[in-house]
Each structure stands twice: as structure tokens, then as C-alpha cells.
Amino acid sequence: MSMTLQTLTHIASGAQAASAFAQAAAGPEPANFWQPVAASTNAAAVDFMWDFINWICYFFFALVVALMVYFVIKYRHRAGTAFRTDYPHHNTPLELTWSILPTILVIAIFWFGFKGYLDVTTAPKNSFEIQVQAQKWAWNFKYPNGAQSDDLYVPANRPVRLVMRSTDVLHSLYIPDFRVKKDVVPGRYSTLWFQCDYPTGAPSEKGPKVDGHHLFCTEYCGTGHSNMNRKVYVLAEADFTQWLSDQSQWLDKIADDELYFKAGPKLFARCQQCHSLDGSAGIGPSWKGIVERVKAYPNVGEGKQYPTFEDYIRTSILVPGEYVVPGYANAMPTFKGQLNDRGIDAVIGFMKHLDEFDPKTGKYLKAAAK
Amino acid sequence: MSTIHLPTSGQIRDTIEARPESDSYLTHTRGVLSWIFTLDHKRIGLMYMWSVLGSFLLGGIFALLVRTELLTPGPTITSSADTYNQWFTLHGAIMVFLVIIPSIPAALGNFVLPVMMGAKDVAFPRLNLFSYYLWVTGALCCVLSLAMGGFDTGWTFYTPYSTTTSAGGVIPVLTGAFILGFSSIFTGLNFVVTVHKLRPPGMTWFRMPLFLWAIYATAIIQVLATPVLGITLLLLIVERTVNIGIFNPSMGGDPVLYQHFFWFYSHPAVYIMILPAMGIISDIIAINSHRHIFGYRFIAFSSIAIAMFSFLVWGHHMFTSGQSALMNTLFSAISFSVAIPSAVKVFNWVATLYKGSVSLTTPMWYALAFLFLFTIGGLTGLHLATLNTDVHLHDTYFVVAHFHYVMMGSALIAMVGGLHHWWPKMFGRMYNEKLGTAACFVVFIGFNVTFFTQFMLGAHGMPRRYYDYQPEFQVYHVISTIGSYIMALGFGMTAVCLVSSLFGGKKAPANPWGGRTLEWQCASPPPFDNFAKTPRVADPYDFSVVKWDEKTQGYWVDDAADPEMNPNAPKTAHAHH
Structure with missing residues (x-):
């Protein structure tokens, strides 16, 4: 009997050690009941603070609720009996204790949190x-x-x-x-x-x-x-x-004639949140039929004229507020500095060949055919 | 034993039989106009109460819409993120500005405060009515805002989003909040003067019932902090209409400055919400334990301490805002100071149960629920005041859970507890205690299911104000939503319990719970002028002279037995330690 127990304990502790080792080797501290994966070097300090504060909370919560429940049950008034009169009105030493003790505790919490915060805010020089x-x-x-x-x-x-x-x-x-x-x-x-x-x-x-x-x-x-x-x-x-x-x-490595279908869908992924390809209205207007729409209205807004479709798209990407399509808010951010000329060319090419792409996902449809 | 009790100290005290019931404030004058133009603090209190409860229903409906939308990631009941954003904004703005801030001071405070002081009214009755109509105007502005396209800024109106969003109702709602601010300032002013000038003979500062201390501390914050909100909202309106760059960096302003201004009011506002709640709880626990409150002075001073500290900690809402590390450190340190008076109060309330004679009435169940929930709400404040844990938890559901435990689990639960406590006084009817207690339990369970889950959501990294979310969070969201339905059921039961009492409820005695304060010494409902003559008072927490009367099924206060009120009374062993 005792042999078996010993063996079991031995196996259990062995397994524990093994799993701890595997954990250290494989990756970060995994998610637990309270916290997600702890993947950064500072996460351990934050989680230590979290646990430290949690235990203080568990203790005081249990204390308050246990006393409350105990007193309510023990001193519950029963009908027909007189009220107790032997209660204390106050107790200065007790009241000072429960004022000073939490003060010391919160000073400790502040101090550890502060130290941890210094590490979180101060980036190393070689970053x-x-x-x-x-x-x-x-x-x-x-x-x-x-x-x-x-x-x-x-x-x-x-x-x-x-x-x-x-x-x-x-x-x-x-x-x-x-x-x-x-x-x-x-x-x-x-x-x-x-x-x-x-x-x-x-x-x-x-x-x-x-x-x-x-x-x-x-x-x-x-x-x-x-x-x-x-x-x-x-x-x-x-x-x-x-x-x-x-x-x-990646943009430079694509041949010019392949730019619109190799780079286009990738760039569209960023536009997709506001612009659809299937005609449904989003935060911004759909790109469906955009070429015809723009060409039909060379004058857009007061005195604004775009000589070509390309000019219009380029301006809309770099200075989105220049002309806002009626019915839509001026919500588009500028992509100046994020999209170079080659990128803009890819987007324009993509718009001109919309029928070659999946209207839902923007995937290039001819890829499979080729 | 007769219930007609004539004190020997030469005062005429109103008693239940001394006046006919038809003379109550509810029936003293009749007709709609007599309510619309009333200067009676009790009627104004009731009008506030129904208005606040109506707003609570509306805010609650938006909460249920928000929770239902979050049942699944992506679209659930609306396919528009903008609609969802309006829902949570409306929920927050209604609950903060129209419900919680006026709930206890303006609704219950208005009704109770003058009666508790044996006064006929507040110091400035006309100003009081004006405050109410300011509230109505503010509320109408919010309705106007909805008609003009609503607002999607969050209740915090952070710039530059609030000055640039295309939602059409931003200016009306800012105007509304501005006007509501004045309503709050005037109420505060009124109460400060009332407490200073209208206390009855015998009620020294340290003889004030703790509810009065709490209302007084609250009123001071209302008067000092709310003007800052007014100025801030005005600046926001100016910025949005005529493009003066105060907060918007593209016009040379600073958005972090807005946050400083906003929280300079809105942090003290948290205490405008919780302090009166603490006052109610102090009184409910003492009265239902039928024993002297433990550590009266510590509780009174802690109210004042909290009111003072509340002005020095606003920066803890901004630890990740870009505010300097030094400021963060100072604000973190000062924020912990609020923990001490809050903890002191909790310990004192628990100690008040010790060697008491605890009657588990419906208000008492709410007070016990408050103790449980406030302890959680207060303790989780530690995680958020601590710098490095707050960086992780800021703007996640952990914060949402924390402030719901404090604002709803504590402030609103205390308000509902107070409503049950003074309901018999307001309407002269008892509600069904079994139903009241059952409703309290359902609300309590629903509340914890809803919001405890949100601590876990937040700690795992779920950001707040999200229409869509990662699938791994769904299980928590589903539990939380189920909790909100349970809570809605509980509040429905509460409403049935209270409203049905108006029609079939037992007639309430003057003093159903055994209170010693003055509002329990006039009839239920009180006569129009509360007391024919200003009464004298002794220690409001000396319950040894509160006695049960079988005939009226209520308590009465035997002032003749109190040596302080009657020099000839036999001195009991139990005077003052």
C-alpha cells in the first residue's frame, strides 16, 4: 500500500517537473484563470502584482463577507425578544488598527506597482x-x-x-x-x-x-x-x-504588367474595411463602377476638375477631403507616406480591372485559370 | 400602551392620530397644477424620483440592447457598428447624468433631508423647483439630440472625436449635460445651506444622522466640481461650432487637456454617486440592527475625507493617456488614499452588526448586498490604482466591471435599498416583504453573473466599447448577457412589488423599521408641513428608547425615556460609553 503511494507520488512529482521543464522550453507562461499568455519580459512583474493584489482582495473580501454572514446569523433578531443593549459604540484601538493596517498595505502596493511601472515606461537604449x-x-x-x-x-x-x-x-x-x-x-x-x-x-x-x-x-x-x-x-x-x-x-519585385493583380488585392485588404467591390455601401463608397462614375463627372465639386481618372484616384488617396462623394462623411484618412507611386499605380490598375477579382474578397480570379 | 405620546419636555410632537390622513402632503392640495408648481420638497422629491426611475428604465433598455448585441461576435441584432456605438453612449450618458447623479441626492435627499431635520422645507424651495425643471430641460435636450441624429461619443465626450464626429446630436446633448450640471449645482447649494441653517435644536454637527453627513459632503462636491464640467462642455460646444482650437490638435489644441478638465469633474462625480449611497447604508444598517452605529465619528469624517481626496485623484483615469510618468506616479499614490476611508466605512458597517439585533427586512437585504458588492468594487480599485497593473487593465472590461460594481452594485443598489426604506414613508403603504426580498436576491445574483464575468473578460484583454470581438471571448459575453436578463427580471419584480403596494398595500405605520431619526416621528405619509413645531432631537442612533407598539404594528420613539430629552427620565446603564 505504502509502496504504491510512494510510487504514485514519485510519478506525480516527476510528471510535474517534466511539464514545468517543457513549459520553460516551449514558450511563455500560458494563460490561466485570470490572465492571458504572459509573453513579454515585463509580463511576469505585472502578473506578480496582479496576484499580490488579488490575494489581498481575497483575504479582505472573505473577512468582510464571513463576518457579515456570521454576525447576521448570530445576532439575528427573533420576534418577541428584546433588543440587545450590550453593544460597543466604538473602539478606538480597533478603529485605528483597521485604518493604519490598510494604509501600510496600500503603500506597499503603490511601491511595487511604481517600481514595475518604471520598468514598463523606460525603454532600454538599444531598442x-x-x-x-x-x-x-x-x-x-x-x-x-x-x-x-x-x-x-x-x-x-x-x-x-x-x-x-x-x-x-x-x-x-x-x-x-x-x-x-x-x-x-x-x-x-x-x-x-x-x-x-x-x-x-x-x-x-x-x-x-x-x-x-x-x-x-x-x-x-x-x-x-x-x-x-x-x-x-x-x-x-x-x-x-x-x-x-x-x-x-515586395512592390519593386513585381513586374509592371503584373502589378495590379499581384499587389492590388494585397493593398485592397487595407481599403476593404470601408470600400466594397460589390456595390454595397460601406463607410466609404463602393469601388464597383468607379471608373465610369468618375469619368462621367470630370467636374467634382466647386470648380474642381480632374483631367484623368488617375488624377482623381491619386488625389483621393493622398488628400481624401478634396472631394467627398455626396452621401458620405469626410472620414477617409490620408495615405500620404504610406503608399508610394508604385502602390498607387497598383490600386488604380486594380480598380480598372475589377471584373477580374472576386467581388467579395478581392481575390484574383484568373489565378486558377492561369 | 397608547401610541399618542406627549413628551414631557414641553414639545408637541406630531403623532399618527394627531392629524387625519387626508392632510398628508399627497392630498393637501389636488390637481396637476398643484404638483407642477409645488414648492414642497416632498413632492419635488417624488417628481425627481419618478423622472429618475423612468430614465433608469430607458438606460436599462439600452444596456439590454448592448448586452444582447454582444451575444455573438459581429452583428447580432444590429448590423451597424454606429448604432451599437449610440446604444452604449446613450446607456452611459443616461445612467450617469440623468439617473445616478440625481438619484439619491435629488430624489431621496429632497424627500428625506428636511423631514430628517424637522424642517418644513429646504432653505430655498423655489430654487429647488427650478433645479427640477433644469433637470427636465436637460433631459429634453437629450431627447432633442436623439431626434437630431443622436451621438456616438461615449459618455466621456473625448476630443477630438467628439468635435469631429458626424453624429448630429452632439451639441444638444452637450447643452443638456451643461444644464443638468446647473440642476446639480443648485441642489447642492440648497442642501449645503439647509444643513447649515435648518438643523433642529439638539442636532449638533456630530448629532447629524449619517445620511445627512453624506448628503452634505456630496453637496459640497456638487457645488465645487460641477462648474468645471460646465466650463469644459461649453468649451467643447464652442470648439465644435466655431472651430476654436482648444482641444483639437489640428487647430493647436490639446486633447489631453480635455481629459484633465473632464476628469477633474467626473472623478469627484463618482463620489457624488457613492457618498449618498454610503449614507443610506449607514442608516439602514444601524436601524435594522437596532443598535448604535459603530464608530460614528470615523464614518462622518471618512465622508469628508473622501470628498476632499476626490479632488486630487482625477489623473488616475489617464495613466496611459500620455500624461507624464511623474504625474502618473503622484496620482497613483494619492489614489490609494481614497481606499482608507472607504475601508474604514466597510469595517464600521460590519462592526455595527456585532451584538446588534438584526432584522432582515428588504432594505436590510439591500444593505447587505451593498456591503458584498461594494467590497468587490472597492478592492478591484486597487488593481486600477496600481500603475503597472492598470496599464494592462485600463480601457478593458475590467474597468467596466469595476465601475459597475461601484456605481450600480453600490450606488444604485443603495438607492433601491433607500427606496424600500422610505417607501412606506413616501406613500403610507407597506409592500410585500417576501416579494421585495426575493427581487433583491434575483437582482443580486443577476448583477454578479453579469459583472463578475466582465472582470475575467477584461483581465484577459477584452477592450471596452467593442461592437465586434475575438471568438475566444464569447463564452464570457454569453454568461454576462444571461446575467443582465436575470437582473432585468429582478428589477421587474422590484417594480411590481413597489407599485402593487400603492394599490393593495397594508397601511404603513409611522415608524415601520424602528428608526430614531425625525422622519419616522411624523405620520406616513408626512403631513404637508412635516411638523407643526420644530422638534428637538437627541442622539439619532440611540435606539434604546425606540419601542414596539402592537396596535399600529410599528415602532415609536419614547423621548420621555431619554435622559437627554427628559431630565426626569431614569438613567439607564446604557447611556454613552
Whole structure:
């Protein structure tokens, strides 16, 4: 009997140790009852504080509710009996104790939270810097070599510092798995840093499904607020270098005559939140029949004339408020600095060949035929 | 034993039989006009109460729409994110500006405060009526806003979104909130003067019932903080109409400045909501425990301490806003100071149960529910005052859960508790206590199912004000929505319980719970002028002279037995320790 018990205990502790080891090797602290995955180097400190405060809460909550229930049951008044008169009115030592003890506790909580906060706000000097631009309702990430992306790609094992600005209203960048958040405020820069040591890999069309970390907008910014979310992919150093160089050249690598169907759908993904291809109205007008519509009305608005279709589209991308289609709000952000001439050419080409693309997804239909 | 009790101290006290029931404030004059132009604080209180309850129903409907929409990710009952954004904005704005802020001070406070002081009315009855009509005007502006296209800014009106959104009803609702602010300021002013000038003989500052202390502390915040909101909203209106760049950076303004202005009012406003609730709870617990409140001075001072600290902690709403790290640190440190007086109150309430004689009446169940919920609401404030955990939790459902535990689980539950506490006094009818208690339980369960789940949602990273969400959050959202339906059922039961009492309820005695304060010493409902002569008072928490009368099925206060009121009374062992 005792043999069996011993063996069981031994096996159990062995399994525990093994699983702990596997955990350390495979990745970040997994999600638990309260918290999501703890994937950044600062997450452990935040979660420690969380647990510390939680235990204080559990203790005081249990104390208050237990005493309350006990007193209510014990001192419940029974009909026909006289009221008790042996109660104390106050008790100064007791009252001082329950004033001073919580004071000491909250000073401790403040101090640990403050120390943790210093680590969260102070980015290391050697941080890899990424420029972030937030606008209704998209994120744009720009890397030192000029590469840009809609999802955030970061190198593993290296502090990353985001320098953020907004072109319209308040936004806030939040990555729950990293426990970081910072408002993105128009008219000023705000910064945020983190380091993640666990690569997620980059998503690819053929490879296995890759789960990135969620990136949310947490400052209410209107219609598309809840869809202003993206993924964060953490790449091992070599992969990240490769990704950066691919990403900075992808438009240039496409031949001119293939530009509209190779780059078009990819770029459209960013426009898709507001513009449809099937004629249904979104936040902005649908692109269906856009060529004919624009050509039929060379005069758009007071004294504004666009000599060509291309001029109109180019202006609308770079200075969206120049001409607003009647019935729609002036809601489009500018893509100046995000879309170069080649990118604009790709979008214009895409619009001219809309019948070659799936009206729901924007996928190139002739790809299969070829 | 006779219920007609003539004190020997030479005062004539109104008693139940002293005046016919037809002379109550409800029947003193008749007709619609007698209500519309009334200067009677009790009638104004009732008009506030029905208006606030109507708004609560409306705000509640929007809450249910929001919760139902969140049953599934993506479209559920509306395919428009804009519509959803209007719903949650309306829910928040209605509940804050039209319901919680006026609920206890303007509705219950108006009714109770002068009677509690043995006064005939508040200090400025005309100003009081004017406050009510300002409230009505503010509410009408909100309705006008809906007719003009509504507003989707969130109740916080953060710039530059609020100055640039195409929703057509932003200016009317800002005007409405501005006007509601004045309603609140005038009520506060009225109560400050009333408490200073109209206290009856014997009611020194430390003889005030704790509800009065709480209303007084609240009134001071209303007078000092609300003007800042008024100025801020005015600046916002100016910016939106004539494009002066105060907050919008594209015109040289600063959006973070708006947040400072806004929270300089809106943080104290949280205490405008919770302090009166704490006052109600102090009184309900003491009366239903039939024993002296424990640590009276600590509770009274903690109300004042909370009112003062409330002006110094606004920056804790802005830890991630771009406010400097130094400011964040200072605001975090000061914010913790609010935890102490709040904790002191909770401990004192629990200690008041100790060696008491606890009657589990419906108001008492609400008070116990409050203790449970406020403890959770208060403790989760620690996570949010702490800098590094707040960075993770800010603007997630954790914050939503936290402030619902405080504003709804505490402030509104106390308001409903207070409504049950003073209902017999207001209308002279008892409600069915079994139904009242059952409703309280259903609300309590529904509330926790709805909002405890949201702590988990937020801690896992679900941002607030989201129309669409990641599928992994759905299970929490479904539970939360089911909770909201349970809660709606509970409030429906509460409404049935209270309203049905008006038609078939037992006649209420003057003092159904055993209170010692003055409102329990005039008839239910009170006569038009409350008391024929200003009464004298002693310690409002000395219940040893409160006695049960079988004939009226109520309590009565035997002032003749109180040595303070009657020098000839036998001194009991139980005077004051």
C-alpha cells in the first residue's frame, strides 16, 4: 500500500517537473484563470502584482463577507425578544488598527506597482524602433529600412520601442499578451516598449497556421473601433532580417504588367474595411463602377476638375477631403507616406480591372485559370 | 400602551392620530397644477424620483440592447457598428447624468433631508423647483439630440472625436449635460445651506444622522466640481461650432487637456454617486440592527475625507493617456488614499452588526448586498490604482466591471435599498416583504453573473466599447448577457412589488423599521408641513428608547425615556460609553 503511494507520488512529482521543464522550453507562461499568455519580459512583474493584489482582495473580501454572514446569523433578531443593549459604540484601538493596517498595505502596493511601472515606461537604449501611425481605422507600422506592414512584426530577444502618432482622433495600442498599452494622441508622439523572447513565426499561405498575439485599439475611435485590431508576430533574429528585406522590396519585385493583380488585392485588404467591390455601401463608397462614375463627372465639386481618372484616384488617396462623394462623411484618412507611386499605380490598375477579382474578397480570379 | 405620546419636555410632537390622513402632503392640495408648481420638497422629491426611475428604465433598455448585441461576435441584432456605438453612449450618458447623479441626492435627499431635520422645507424651495425643471430641460435636450441624429461619443465626450464626429446630436446633448450640471449645482447649494441653517435644536454637527453627513459632503462636491464640467462642455460646444482650437490638435489644441478638465469633474462625480449611497447604508444598517452605529465619528469624517481626496485623484483615469510618468506616479499614490476611508466605512458597517439585533427586512437585504458588492468594487480599485497593473487593465472590461460594481452594485443598489426604506414613508403603504426580498436576491445574483464575468473578460484583454470581438471571448459575453436578463427580471419584480403596494398595500405605520431619526416621528405619509413645531432631537442612533407598539404594528420613539430629552427620565446603564 505504502509502496504504491510512494510510487504514485514519485510519478506525480516527476510528471510535474517534466511539464514545468517543457513549459520553460516551449514558450511563455500560458494563460490561466485570470490572465492571458504572459509573453513579454515585463509580463511576469505585472502578473506578480496582479496576484499580490488579488490575494489581498481575497483575504479582505472573505473577512468582510464571513463576518457579515456570521454576525447576521448570530445576532439575528427573533420576534418577541428584546433588543440587545450590550453593544460597543466604538473602539478606538480597533478603529485605528483597521485604518493604519490598510494604509501600510496600500503603500506597499503603490511601491511595487511604481517600481514595475518604471520598468514598463523606460525603454532600454538599444531598442529596435518602429514608427506607428494610427488612423481611423487602421494601423501602419514602418520599419527603419522603409518596410511597412499592417500587422506588427518584431524581432525576438530584443527590446522593441514603438514611436506612435495619430492622424485623426485618439487611439490606443494594446497588446494584452505583453501587458502593454499606450494612447496614441494626435498632435504628439507617444512611445511604448516591450521585449518578447518567444518567436511565433510569420504567417504564410502554405505553412502551418501561426497564432500571433492580439493587438487591439482600446481608445474608442468610432465606427471601426472594434475592427481596428491586428496581430503581432515575433520572429527569430534571422527570420526577422529576412522578413524586413522582403517586405521593403515586395512592390519593386513585381513586374509592371503584373502589378495590379499581384499587389492590388494585397493593398485592397487595407481599403476593404470601408470600400466594397460589390456595390454595397460601406463607410466609404463602393469601388464597383468607379471608373465610369468618375469619368462621367470630370467636374467634382466647386470648380474642381480632374483631367484623368488617375488624377482623381491619386488625389483621393493622398488628400481624401478634396472631394467627398455626396452621401458620405469626410472620414477617409490620408495615405500620404504610406503608399508610394508604385502602390498607387497598383490600386488604380486594380480598380480598372475589377471584373477580374472576386467581388467579395478581392481575390484574383484568373489565378486558377492561369 | 397608547401610541399618542406627549413628551414631557414641553414639545408637541406630531403623532399618527394627531392629524387625519387626508392632510398628508399627497392630498393637501389636488390637481396637476398643484404638483407642477409645488414648492414642497416632498413632492419635488417624488417628481425627481419618478423622472429618475423612468430614465433608469430607458438606460436599462439600452444596456439590454448592448448586452444582447454582444451575444455573438459581429452583428447580432444590429448590423451597424454606429448604432451599437449610440446604444452604449446613450446607456452611459443616461445612467450617469440623468439617473445616478440625481438619484439619491435629488430624489431621496429632497424627500428625506428636511423631514430628517424637522424642517418644513429646504432653505430655498423655489430654487429647488427650478433645479427640477433644469433637470427636465436637460433631459429634453437629450431627447432633442436623439431626434437630431443622436451621438456616438461615449459618455466621456473625448476630443477630438467628439468635435469631429458626424453624429448630429452632439451639441444638444452637450447643452443638456451643461444644464443638468446647473440642476446639480443648485441642489447642492440648497442642501449645503439647509444643513447649515435648518438643523433642529439638539442636532449638533456630530448629532447629524449619517445620511445627512453624506448628503452634505456630496453637496459640497456638487457645488465645487460641477462648474468645471460646465466650463469644459461649453468649451467643447464652442470648439465644435466655431472651430476654436482648444482641444483639437489640428487647430493647436490639446486633447489631453480635455481629459484633465473632464476628469477633474467626473472623478469627484463618482463620489457624488457613492457618498449618498454610503449614507443610506449607514442608516439602514444601524436601524435594522437596532443598535448604535459603530464608530460614528470615523464614518462622518471618512465622508469628508473622501470628498476632499476626490479632488486630487482625477489623473488616475489617464495613466496611459500620455500624461507624464511623474504625474502618473503622484496620482497613483494619492489614489490609494481614497481606499482608507472607504475601508474604514466597510469595517464600521460590519462592526455595527456585532451584538446588534438584526432584522432582515428588504432594505436590510439591500444593505447587505451593498456591503458584498461594494467590497468587490472597492478592492478591484486597487488593481486600477496600481500603475503597472492598470496599464494592462485600463480601457478593458475590467474597468467596466469595476465601475459597475461601484456605481450600480453600490450606488444604485443603495438607492433601491433607500427606496424600500422610505417607501412606506413616501406613500403610507407597506409592500410585500417576501416579494421585495426575493427581487433583491434575483437582482443580486443577476448583477454578479453579469459583472463578475466582465472582470475575467477584461483581465484577459477584452477592450471596452467593442461592437465586434475575438471568438475566444464569447463564452464570457454569453454568461454576462444571461446575467443582465436575470437582473432585468429582478428589477421587474422590484417594480411590481413597489407599485402593487400603492394599490393593495397594508397601511404603513409611522415608524415601520424602528428608526430614531425625525422622519419616522411624523405620520406616513408626512403631513404637508412635516411638523407643526420644530422638534428637538437627541442622539439619532440611540435606539434604546425606540419601542414596539402592537396596535399600529410599528415602532415609536419614547423621548420621555431619554435622559437627554427628559431630565426626569431614569438613567439607564446604557447611556454613552
